[in-house]
Amino acid sequence: MAQVRLSRVLGPVVGDRLTLEVPGSTVGEVVAALLDELPQLRVHLFDQTGTLRPHVLCVVDDEAVRMEDPDMAATTVEFLHAVSGG
Amino acid sequence: MTTIGIGTEKGGFVLRNGDGEWRLEGPLFPGWKVTAWGVTPEGSYLAALGSNWFGPALHRSDDLETWDQVAHGPEYPEDGPTLKQIWTIHSHGNSLLAGVDEAGLFRSHDDGHTWEPVAALNEHESRPGWFPGLGGLCAHHILSEGDRIWVAISAVGVFRSDDDGASFHRHDEGVTPTAEDPQPGYCVHGLAADPDDPDRIWRQDHSGVYRSTDGADSWERIESGLPAAFGFPVRHDSRSGRLFLVPLESDGNRLPVDGALRAYRSDDGGDNWMVSGTGWNSASTYTTVLRGAMDTDDEGGVFFGTTGGDVWTTRDSGDSWSQVPHGFPRILSVSVLG
Numbered sequence: 001m002a003q004v005r006l007s008r009v010l011g012p013v014v015g016d017r018l019t020l021e022v023p024g025s026t027v028g029e030v031v032a033a034l035l036d037e038l039p040q041l042r043v044h045l046f047d048q049t050g051t052l053r054p055h056v057l058c059v060v061d062d063e064a065v066r067m068e069d070p071d072m073a074a075t076t077v078e079f080l081h082a083v084s085g086g
Numbered sequence: 087m088t089t090i091g092i093g094t095e096k097g098g099f100v101l102r103n104g105d106g107e108w109r110l111e112g113p114l115f116p117g118w119k120v121t122a123w124g125v126t127p128e129g130s131y132l133a134a135l136g137s138n139w140f141g142p143a144l145h146r147s148d149d150l151e152t153w154d155q156v157a158h159g160p161e162y163p164e165d166g167p168t169l170k171q172i173w174t175i176h177s178h179g180n181s182l183l184a185g186v187d188e189a190g191l192f193r194s195h196d197d198g199h200t201w202e203p204v205a206a207l208n209e210h211e212s213r214p215g216w217f218p219g220l221g222g223l224c225a226h227h228i229l230s231e232g233d234r235i236w237v238a239i240s241a242v243g244v245f246r247s248d249d250d251g252a253s254f255h256r257h258d259e260g261v262t263p264t265a266e267d268p269q270p271g272y273c274v275h276g277l278a279a280d281p282d283d284p285d286r287i288w289r290q291d292h293s294g295v296y297r298s299t300d301g302a303d304s305w306e307r308i309e310s311g312l313p314a315a316f317g318f319p320v321r322h323d324s325r326s327g328r329l330f331l332v333p334l335e336s337d338g339n340r341l342p343v344d345g346a347l348r349a350y351r352s353d354d355g356g357d358n359w360m361v362s363g364t365g366w367n368s369a370s371t372y373t374t375v376l377r378g379a380m381d382t383d384d385e386g387g388v389f390f391g392t393t394g395g396d397v398w399t400t401r402d403s404g405d406s407w408s409q410v411p412h413g414f415p416r417i418l419s420v421s422v423l424g
Contacts, residue, residue: 007139012118040155043141044141045140048166048168055138081138
């Protein structure tokens with residue numbers, strides 16, 4: 001199992017499920033499980049090609065990644081929004 | 087009871103007026119832009135959400151209080167353009183149409199639960215020559231009557247289908263283009279039609295204000311009495327037959343002329359324009375009205391919101407105006423919801 005933490009901005013999308021446990025031990029498995037659990041997140045985190053949106057930050061075990069390696073080991077995965085805007 | 091959706095840069099709001107007083111509900115969707123509103127054929131509500139960080143999506147409600155994201159909203163195919171924003175939601179018979187940035191059209195035949203791209207527009211032969219303007223490359227206004235559909239695309243022009251969306255053709259004859267290369271670009275900002283005569287269409291364009299009396303086959307300038315011909319929305323009130331728009335000084339200075347924020351109206355189909363009624367602030371007001379931020383209820387109610395967060399209303403077809411006593415973030419969309 002891995003823990004997923006989501007930006008509070010995603011509250012209108014996922015309700016109070018901003019922190020959840022999902023099965024998986026790699027980034028690819030965790031994200032697949034997350035999108036099974038909350039399929040409405042897909043269009044917000046990824047574009048239609050499956051690429052992480054440019055202003056979304058993915059942090060895997062305290063390391064910021066662009067999800068190039070789906071086999072990367074993961075115990076916590078955070079999806080944050082960039083510090084930008086007014 | 088009048089119900090108005092106010093979409094802002096920082097959430098959505100609902101204004102209700104049943105007894106002369108505006109009651110405010112919200113904010114909805116904190117942290118999200120609300121770029122458009124719609125009412126489905128079965129009476130549910132739709133709100134289009136956008137974000138600086140996350141992807142756009144439609145949300146749906148039966149009561150304007152509890153909202154759920156539409157599971158299969160507008161989405162381009164993997165090898166298609168990028169969906170950046172949903173700009174407008176339009177009822178077309180028993181179906182719904184949505185205009186988006188990057189410019190395209192989506193349609194729902196099941197009350198807004200699922201959406202499919204309209205290939206005749208999204209894959210139009212002229213598409214390689216489409217380029218965005220300052221506001222993006224967006225399909226922002228849709229009109230329809232019977233099997234005819236008009237779509238306004240910023241920096242490109244007006245497209246019309248005569249076969250319920252199976253094909254689209256460009257209709258900008260008489261309009262001054264804002265770009266010549268690689269093909270003429272016509273920067274339409276707003277469209278309004280006369281429901282009693284759908285061939286009569288009014289167009290607030292980057293280059294001026296126009297009217298068509300032949301369903302957009304041709305356009306003529308109608309700017310007599312306006313302090314400036316630039317602006318964004320144009321609306322038609324069915325009860326009075328009056329037209330409304332908000333002139334701005336120029337494309338290079340998108341503010342009310344001399345700081346006098348006023349709606350202008352025409353009582354004669356656009357031949358002549360004048361300041362619409364009374365009630366306006368005497369103090370200077372340097373704000374703008376965006377293209378999606380004005381709507382009518384076709385019963386004498388006209389409503390618009392500004393980038394400064396003010397909402398102005400008239401209930402007597404523009405004879406008198408008043409300001410809603412609430413302040414909002416930058417207003418992107420104003421829609422009559424009931």
